[in-house]
Amino acid sequence: MATPTRVAAxxxxxxxxxxxxxxxxxxxHSVGLVAYPALKLSENMTTAHKLCAFHSTPSQRPTAHPLCxxxxxxxxxxxxxxxLHHVRTKVTLATLRKLYxxxxxxxxxxxxxxxxxxxxxxxxxxxTLVGDSLAMVALGYTSTSEITLDEMLHHCRAVxxxxxxxxxxxxxxxxxxETSPEQAVANAVRIIKEGKAEAVKLExxxxxxxxxxxxxxxxxxxxxHIGLTPQRQASLGGYKVQGKTVAKAMxxxxxxxxxxxxxxxxxxxxxxxxPVARHVTNxxxxxxxGIGAGVGCSGQVLVQxxxxxxxxxxxxxxxxxxxxxxxxxxxxxxxSADVKSGAFPAEExxxxxxxxxxxxxxRTVGQExxxxxxxxxxxxxxxxxxxxxxxxx
Amino acid sequence: xxxxxxxxxxxxxGMLSRTPRSASSGFIACTLRIPQQQQQQQxxxxxxxxxxTVMRSYSTRPAEADHQHVRPKVTLATLRKLYxxxxxxxxxxxxxxxxxxxxxxxxxxxTLVGDSLAMVALGYTSTSDITLDEMLHHCRAVxxxxxxxxxxxxxxxxxxETNPDQAVxNAVRMMKEGKAEAVKLExxxxxxxxxxxxxxxxxxxxxHIGLTPQRQASLGGYKVQGKTVTKAKxxxxxxxxxxxxxxxxxxxxxxxxPVARHITNxxxxxxxGIGAGAGCSGQVLVQxxxxxxxxxxxxxxxxxxxxxxxxxxxxxxxSADVKTGAFPAEExxxxxxxxxxxxxMRSISEEKQMVERKNHATGHA
Numbered sequence: 186m187a188t189p190t191r192v193a194a195x196x197x198x199x200x201x202x203x204x205x206x207x208x209x210x211x212x213x214h215s216v217g218l219v220a221y222p223a224l225k226l227s228e229n230m231t232t233a234h235k236l237c238a239f240h241s242t243p244s245q246r247p248t249a250h251p252l253c254x255x256x257x258x259x260x261x262x263x264x265x266x267x268x269l270h271h272v273r274t275k276v277t278l279a280t281l282r283k284l285y286x287x288x289x290x291x292x293x294x295x296x297x298x299x300x301x302x303x304x305x306x307x308x309x310x311x312x313t314l315v316g317d318s319l320a321m322v323a324l325g326y327t328s329t330s331e332i333t334l335d336e337m338l339h340h341c342r343a344v345x346x347x348x349x350x351x352x353x354x355x356x357x358x359x360x361x362x363e364t365s366p367e368q369a370v371a372n373a374v375r376i377i378k379e380g381k382a383e384a385v386k387l388e389x390x391x392x393x394x395x396x397x398x399x400x401x402x403x404x405x406x407x408x409x410h411i412g413l414t415p416q417r418q419a420s421l422g423g424y425k426v427q428g429k430t431v432a433k434a435m436x437x438x439x440x441x442x443x444x445x446x447x448x449x450x451x452x453x454x455x456x457x458x459x460p461v462a463r464h465v466t467n468x469x470x471x472x473x474x475g476i477g478a479g480v481g482c483s484g485q486v487l488v489q490x491x492x493x494x495x496x497x498x499x500x501x502x503x504x505x506x507x508x509x510x511x512x513x514x515x516x517x518x519x520x521s522a523d524v525k526s527g528a529f530p531a532e533e534x535x536x537x538x539x540x541x542x543x544x545x546x547x548r549t550v551g552q553e554x555x556x557x558x559x560x561x562x563x564x565x566x567x568x569x570x571x572x573x574x575x576x577x578x
Numbered sequence: 579x580x581x582x583x584x585x586x587x588x589x590x591x592g593m594l595s596r597t598p599r600s601a602s603s604g605f606i607a608c609t610l611r612i613p614q615q616q617q618q619q620q621x622x623x624x625x626x627x628x629x630x631t632v633m634r635s636y637s638t639r640p641a642e643a644d645h646q647h648v649r650p651k652v653t654l655a656t657l658r659k660l661y662x663x664x665x666x667x668x669x670x671x672x673x674x675x676x677x678x679x680x681x682x683x684x685x686x687x688x689t690l691v692g693d694s695l696a697m698v699a700l701g702y703t704s705t706s707d708i709t710l711d712e713m714l715h716h717c718r719a720v721x722x723x724x725x726x727x728x729x730x731x732x733x734x735x736x737x738x739e740t741n742p743d744q745a746v747x748n749a750v751r752m753m754k755e756g757k758a759e760a761v762k763l764e765x766x767x768x769x770x771x772x773x774x775x776x777x778x779x780x781x782x783x784x785x786h787i788g789l790t791p792q793r794q795a796s797l798g799g800y801k802v803q804g805k806t807v808t809k810a811k812x813x814x815x816x817x818x819x820x821x822x823x824x825x826x827x828x829x830x831x832x833x834x835x836p837v838a839r840h841i842t843n844x845x846x847x848x849x850x851g852i853g854a855g856a857g858c859s860g861q862v863l864v865q866x867x868x869x870x871x872x873x874x875x876x877x878x879x880x881x882x883x884x885x886x887x888x889x890x891x892x893x894x895x896x897s898a899d900v901k902t903g904a905f906p907a908e909e910x911x912x913x914x915x916x917x918x919x920x921x922x923m924r925s926i927s928e929e930k931q932m933v934e935r936k937n938h939a940t941g942h943a
Contacts, residue, residue: 290901290903291900292896292897292901294896297674298673298674298700299699299700299701300699300866300871300872300886304886304889305893308889308890308897309894309897310897322675323674323675323676324675324718324719324722325679325719325722325723336715339712342700343700343701346700346702347701426912429914429915430918431918434922456912458912458919459911460923475906477906477910477911477912478912479906479910479911480905480906480911484900485900487896489893490676495676502910502912503910504896504905504906504907504910506892506893506895506896507888507892509888509889510676512885513869513883513885514683514684516882517670517683517684517865517882518684518685519882520668520670520684520880520882521684521686523880524666524667524860524861525666527856529856529861529880530855530856530861530878531856534853534877534879534880535834535835535856535878536832536853536854538805539805542805542806542807542810543834543836546807547836550814550840552840
């Protein structure tokens with residue numbers, strides 16, 4: 186590889202390495218940073234344009250293609266950070282505090298992998314939650330309690346790779362924090378370090394206050410969760426709305442205050458009647474994030490698959506914004522029909538072969554007729570329209 | 579929960595976990611919701627209805643198997659039948675439970691848990707970054723959603739190249755722990771001995787030649803393969819070697835159409851093309867690409883939807899709804915029994931008055 190090429194390659198690699206640290210304070214100054222993937226450059230590459238996949242041959246692609254406006258590139262090539270012309274400033278706890286103070290509702294959405302996390306971030310959602318709901322909606326387990334910490338870490342990492350500005354919080358799965366504060370600290374540290382989350386969420390009321398106090402004392406931000414706590418659904422007698430009696434409502438309020446006292450920066454209220462949730466919200470000085478808890482909370486959260494209509498059955502409190510399960514099955518059926526009928530792939534989906542090689546090849550394998558046709562056809566094509574460029578050098 | 583109800587619930591759960599790949603048509607799944615309160619003694623069984631009405635239920639409740647017609651399980655024999663009668667074989671990638679479920683629902687013949695998920699699902703910069711444990715994790719999730727489609731999974735980079743023993747060990751893990759029915763691995767004639775070993779011990783193997791992404795560095799990048807006569811002939815030899823070694827089919831990736839067509843005609847096992855033209859026995863695409871989820875789309879991929887835009891649009895609508903207070907609306911909330919609500923509001927105002935009185939008193943202290 187030529188020296189200038191190697192130097193440039195190293196610069197790119199460094200630039201990309203810097204670009205993949207989204208959550209340090211300096212990222213707020215990194216507006217306009219352009220990140221290129223660290224390409225695996227082989228010694229055989231001589232053309233400089235291969236350094237930058239972003240500007241490589243896609244621009245030289247044939248314009249006759251109906252989808253020519255899209256960038257065409259190899260799917261197993263890493264996705265490139267688009268030109269960050271307007272990356273919003275990183276959402277931090279201070280940002281959430283500001284929103285809360287000026288009574289602007291906080292938006293929260295779940296994600297479970299790289300694409301879902303990327304899209305939530307792109308949509309400008311304030312907080313991304315890697316919820317253990319992924320146990321069921323992404324992994325097909327029969328209960329959220331089945332997911333292990335290692336599995337949560339795996340998914341959290343994937344979401345983190347796609348998250349740049351949104352504040353990232355991850356659930357501590359069932360069994361990782363109930364035994365003792367020490368256990369909770371050890372596992373929360375793993376979620377922050379290995380999972381690359383910025384905060385953790387765990388379920389429980391005042392009985393967890395000592396544990397949460399330990400976490401917040403060592404600098405781990407904690408999002409509380411009371412009301413219907415799915416990890417405990419068995420002991421709650423099922424997935425039932427909580428806090429429907431005065432006694433239960435008051436207990437909920439005490440739980441919320443205990444969590445606030447223990448240092449929670451926010452509290453999720455799940456499946457709670459609206460007046461109760463509103464009252465709890467008014468009594469606290471930290472934000473409440475509601476799900477099935479009415480509009481009186483400081484913010485809202487939903488499970489992404491539910492609101493996109495991906496999962497089939499939708500809970501009462503979830504508004505479906507799309508019906509993607511049907512969309513996707515429809516698209517897959519169209520693909521299937523295209524393949525069965527031979528409509529796909531069409532010519533624009535194929536790679537051409539240099540004409541001489543093609544003719545030689547057809548002759549070599551004993552297809553004289555086809556070779557003749559190829560020669561004629563090529564001449565015909567040359568006369569009619571520009572020959573499609575080869576995909577990659 | 580009563581003892582009999584608990585037993586029934588366990589049975590249902592057992593049935594659900596055993597369903598993945600049996601021909602279980604007409605299977606009805608019910609979940610029992612038995613409230614602990616004494617007031618509600620009746621068992622409300624939630625049965626999946628025949629009509630496609632939207633069922634409202636708690637999202638963290640397990641997905642229920644729908645009992646609509648389940649097509650017969652696609653096996654190697656099915657694929658052989660399709661091949662013999664020259665019906666193109668459809669293949670699609672999946673990487674988790676929902677993506678696998680939808681591929682199965684759409685009637686796709688073969689589901690591939692491809693190591694492309696390293697990039698499109700996990701955001702790694704290369705398919706070579708994914709480990710076997712990660713592949714097993716995703717394969718299991720896809721398997722939970724797959725009932726009829728034939729399930730094949732990629733052996734990731736580094737798990738089969740060292741020697742045939744290593745390949746056998748890891749392929750066995752993929753079948754046992756990953757619940758796959760076959761494995762795919764990249765390589766031509768140099769892989770024939772390894773593939774022979776696998777097929778001899780009963781592990782079906784899907785070959786893969788042409789542009790092999792795990793080797794893109796050594797190929798000098800993601801370039802179309804077999805464009806010269808020499809390379810094309812080498813590819814034919816590779817394909818024949820793989821057939822000889824017992825592959826049930828071979829994936830041809832990024833190969834000019836005439837070459838792929840010739841290879842297909844030379845072999846007596848199916849070829850599955852991707853960027854290899856319509857002359858193959860079947861086609862495969864990466865789901866995220868054809869749904870327009872991943873952003874940049876390869877030349878050979880037809881985008882059937884533009885889901886990235888759809889989803890960002892939907893999320894933005896949600897965001898706007900939350901910011902304006904339009905969501906949640908009343909229908910999204912849980913009611914409280916009227917008498918409890920009144921008592922609650924009264925006790926709140928009483929408390930408020932108490933607090934005000936206290937402040938007033940201390941203020942004047």
